[in-house]
Amino acid sequence: MERIIQTIKEHKTFYIFGHIDPDGDCIGSQLGLARFLEQLGKKCYLYSKGKFERQEIKQFQGHFADIFDPADKDGVAIIVDCSTPDRTGFEKEGIDKFPTIVIDHHSSGDIFGDFRYVKPQASACTMLILELIEAMGEKPSKEVAELLMLGLCTDTGFFKHLTETGAPAFEAAAKLTGYGASPNKIYFDVNGNKKAATLKLISQALERAKFYLDGRLVITYETLEDYAVIPRECRDIDTVYLLLLATEGVQVVASVKEDDPDKVTVGLRTRCSNIDLGAAAALLGGGGHKKAAGCKIMNSNAKAVVQLLVDHFSKILG
Numbered sequence: 001m002e003r004i005i006q007t008i009k010e011h012k013t014f015y016i017f018g019h020i021d022p023d024g025d026c027i028g029s030q031l032g033l034a035r036f037l038e039q040l041g042k043k044c045y046l047y048s049k050g051k052f053e054r055q056e057i058k059q060f061q062g063h064f065a066d067i068f069d070p071a072d073k074d075g076v077a078i079i080v081d082c083s084t085p086d087r088t089g090f091e092k093e094g095i096d097k098f099p100t101i102v103i104d105h106h107s108s109g110d111i112f113g114d115f116r117y118v119k120p121q122a123s124a125c126t127m128l129i130l131e132l133i134e135a136m137g138e139k140p141s142k143e144v145a146e147l148l149m150l151g152l153c154t155d156t157g158f159f160k161h162l163t164e165t166g167a168p169a170f171e172a173a174a175k176l177t178g179y180g181a182s183p184n185k186i187y188f189d190v191n192g193n194k195k196a197a198t199l200k201l202i203s204q205a206l207e208r209a210k211f212y213l214d215g216r217l218v219i220t221y222e223t224l225e226d227y228a229v230i231p232r233e234c235r236d237i238d239t240v241y242l243l244l245l246a247t248e249g250v251q252v253v254a255s256v257k258e259d260d261p262d263k264v265t266v267g268l269r270t271r272c273s274n275i276d277l278g279a280a281a282a283l284l285g286g287g288g289h290k291k292a293a294g295c296k297i298m299n300s301n302a303k304a305v306v307q308l309l310v311d312h313f314s315k316i317l318g
């Protein structure tokens with residue numbers, strides 16, 4: 001942390017990257033860090049390959065560029081909420097040109113970056129940004145507190161993913177609320193204003209949910225044809241996860257989504273502490289956290305991926 005603070009103090013310009021398919025924690029970390037550094041008189045540029053489909057981040061798209069040209073640039077690259085250059089969606093060679101700071105809470109990923117602050121036990125990356133701010137002897141503005149709270153709320157499922165080890169997350173939440181963030185406002189920014197068509201996609205996903213391995217694994221899917229009828233931005237898979245995870249006997253929930261004709265995205269969730277979905281996803285070329293992970297399968301379709309998951313988890317769940 002001291003070396004990161006030193007590097008920040010020594011430089012004026014920062015290029016801040018997150019991961020592809022950003023979520024509230026990624027965008028909250030990137031934008032929160034940028035706004036904080038700007039308070040210190042620094043110049044920040046934000047990069048993201050999107051997509052900005054999630055309700056929680058849609059409003060922030062305008063702050064991000066999707067092209068990064070390292071030529072004639074001077075400064076520091078900061079990667080948040082992911083640890084490897086490939087997860088950013090940008091060229092490693094471009095980012096490598098600069099001194100690189102990594103601030104992350106994911107456990108998977110190769111060692112990359114000159115200065116790394118990686119704490120897998122942190123519930124959200126924005127908690128680490130808050131730690132950085134406090135370690136510098138500063139305080140977040142109301143705007144920064146709201147952005148950091150957004151990440152904390154979304155990555156913890158509004159605190160319901162937390163267990164008895166969750167005290168630091170509540171401590172961070174108390175601080176951010178003290179700095180002016182309203183949990184109620186953030187809740188409705190994230191969960192309010194849903195389109196009526198969203199209900200259709202939710203009901204369809206529930207309708208298609210099939211139970212495998214004595215009901216311990218449940219898989220639902222969405223196809224490209226679905227999105228031809230109902231736009232992708234109406235997707236609300238988190239509500240689907242919540243309902244399926246609440247079902248008796250279910251240990252693992254998988255959502256399978258045809259992203260484009262040659263790519264299928266898999267999301268995995270569990271409530272069981274003895275299951276490591278990050279490891280399970282890594283075996284399929286993906287990664288993530290113990291309780292929430294995912295992967296992408298190329299040149300396949302939803303039906304084939306469902307079968308692949310049934311086979312995969314029959315080995316893992318025994």
Ligand SMILES: [Mn+2]
Pocket residue numbers: 025026081105124125155
């Ligand atoms: Mn995160």
